[in-house]
Amino acid sequence: MKSILQTMPYPDEYTLVLIKPDGVEKEAINYVIKSIEELDLKIIQKRYLQLTPKVVREIFIHSIDRFTKYMSRSKVFAILVYGNNAFHKLRVIKPIIRKKMNSVEVENILHSPESGNEYDMQMRNFFPELNIGDYNNFADMFCKENLSTDYNEFEIKLKKICQSTSAKVLSFIIPSDIYNEIQKNFLKFINSNNKLKKPFFLLGMEYEVFQKEYNYKILGYFLLETIVEDIDEHNEDFYIDPKDVINLINKNGGTSFLSATTHLFNYQSNYFDELWDSGLKGAIVYHPRYTLKETDFLREETKGKGKCMSGGSGGISTPGRYGISYEIFHELFAIGNNIDNNAEWILG
Numbered sequence: 001m002k003s004i005l006q007t008m009p010y011p012d013e014y015t016l017v018l019i020k021p022d023g024v025e026k027e028a029i030n031y032v033i034k035s036i037e038e039l040d041l042k043i044i045q046k047r048y049l050q051l052t053p054k055v056v057r058e059i060f061i062h063s064i065d066r067f068t069k070y071m072s073r074s075k076v077f078a079i080l081v082y083g084n085n086a087f088h089k090l091r092v093i094k095p096i097i098r099k100k101m102n103s104v105e106v107e108n109i110l111h112s113p114e115s116g117n118e119y120d121m122q123m124r125n126f127f128p129e130l131n132i133g134d135y136n137n138f139a140d141m142f143c144k145e146n147l148s149t150d151y152n153e154f155e156i157k158l159k160k161i162c163q164s165t166s167a168k169v170l171s172f173i174i175p176s177d178i179y180n181e182i183q184k185n186f187l188k189f190i191n192s193n194n195k196l197k198k199p200f201f202l203l204g205m206e207y208e209v210f211q212k213e214y215n216y217k218i219l220g221y222f223l224l225e226t227i228v229e230d231i232d233e234h235n236e237d238f239y240i241d242p243k244d245v246i247n248l249i250n251k252n253g254g255t256s257f258l259s260a261t262t263h264l265f266n267y268q269s270n271y272f273d274e275l276w277d278s279g280l281k282g283a284i285v286y287h288p289r290y291t292l293k294e295t296d297f298l299r300e301e302t303k304g305k306g307k308c309m310s311g312g313s314g315g316i317s318t319p320g321r322y323g324i325s326y327e328i329f330h331e332l333f334a335i336g337n338n339i340d341n342n343a344e345w346i347l348g
Contacts, residue, residue, distance in 0.1 A: 017090060169199055179205060
C-alpha cells in the first residue's frame with residue numbers, strides 16, 4: 001500500500017491544550033508553555049476562559065459532576081498549538097507535567113482533546129473567532145462528497161475542497177458503480193494541477209452487510225493508484241458474510257474497517273469481538289453524528305482491543321472538519337504498508 005504517485009505530507013498538525021483551574025491557580029501557565037516550546041511546537045493562539053457547567057458537559061468526553069464543578073469553578077487557559085506530531089507529543093508530556101506539579105486524579109493541571117468530535121467542539125468554543133477550516137485535524141478519512149464523473153465539474157469541486165481545508169490527508173468514499181471513473185478523475189487532477197497545494201488522497205468503498213439482526217457497512221481503504229480488479233464484485237447490493245467482503249478488499253491491496261453505524265450494535269461488545277475476529281482492522285470512531293459518549297464507547301471497543309481508529313466528516317460536515325491526528329493516521333497507514341509501528345517516528 002505504498003503510494004508511487006503522491007508524497008506523504010510532513011506531519012505538522014494543530015491541537016489544543018487547556019490549563020485547568022488548578023493549573024492556573026498554581027501559576028503553571030509559563031511552565032506549560034515552556035514545555036510545549038521545548039518540543040518544537042508553536043503557540044498559535046492563547047487566552048483565558050471561564051467555562052460554564054453547561055459548556056463543560058457539552059464539550060468534554062468525561063463530564064461527571066465532580067469534574068464539571070472543578071472545570072467551571074474558575075478560569076482556565078486555552079492554547080492552540082501547531083507542530084510535528086503535536087497530538088502525540090502533548091499526550092506524552094501531560095503525565096510528566098502532572099507529576100512535577102503534584103496533581104491528583106481529577107485536578108490534574110492540563111487537558112488535551114481527542115481527535116474528531118472533542119477537538120472540533122473545544123476548538124469552536126475556545127477560539128470562536130478563528131475559521132476552523134484553517135485548523136483541521138491531520139486527516140479526514142471519511143469524506144463523502146458527490147463528485148461528478150464529468151472531469152470539468154469534478155475539478156472545480158475538488159479545487160474548492162482543497163482550498164477550504166488545512167487537512168493534510170483526505171480519503172474520499174466513492175460509490176462502487178462509479179469508482180473507476182472517479183479514480184481516473186483523481187489521477188488526472190493530480191497530474192494537471194501541479195501548482196495547487198493538494199492533500200494526500202486516498203479512496204474508499206463501502207459494502208453493506210446483513211448479518212443476524214443488524215445491518216452495517218464495511219469500509220475498504222485503497223491507495224489512489226490501486227486498480228480494483230473485477231469491480232462488479234464490489235457492486236453487490238449486500239453481503240451476508242463479512243469475511244467475503246474482507247477477502248475482496250484484501251485481494252485488491254486494501255484495508256478493511258467497520259464504517260459508521262447508527263446502532264453501534266446496541267452497545268453489545270460481543271458483536272465487535274466477532275468483527276475483529278473476522279479480520280477487520282479497525283472502525284470509524286470519530287464522526288459528526290456520534291455523541292461524545294458514543295465516541296468514547298467506540299474508542300474502548302476499538303483502540304481498547306488493539307484495533308485501529310479512523311474518522312472523518314462523513315458528508316455531514318465540510319471535508320476536513322472532522323478527522324484524526326497524525327499519530328492515529330500513521331497507525332492506520334502502517335497496516336497497509338507493513339511499517340513497524342514503533343515509537344521512533346513519533347518523537348522526531
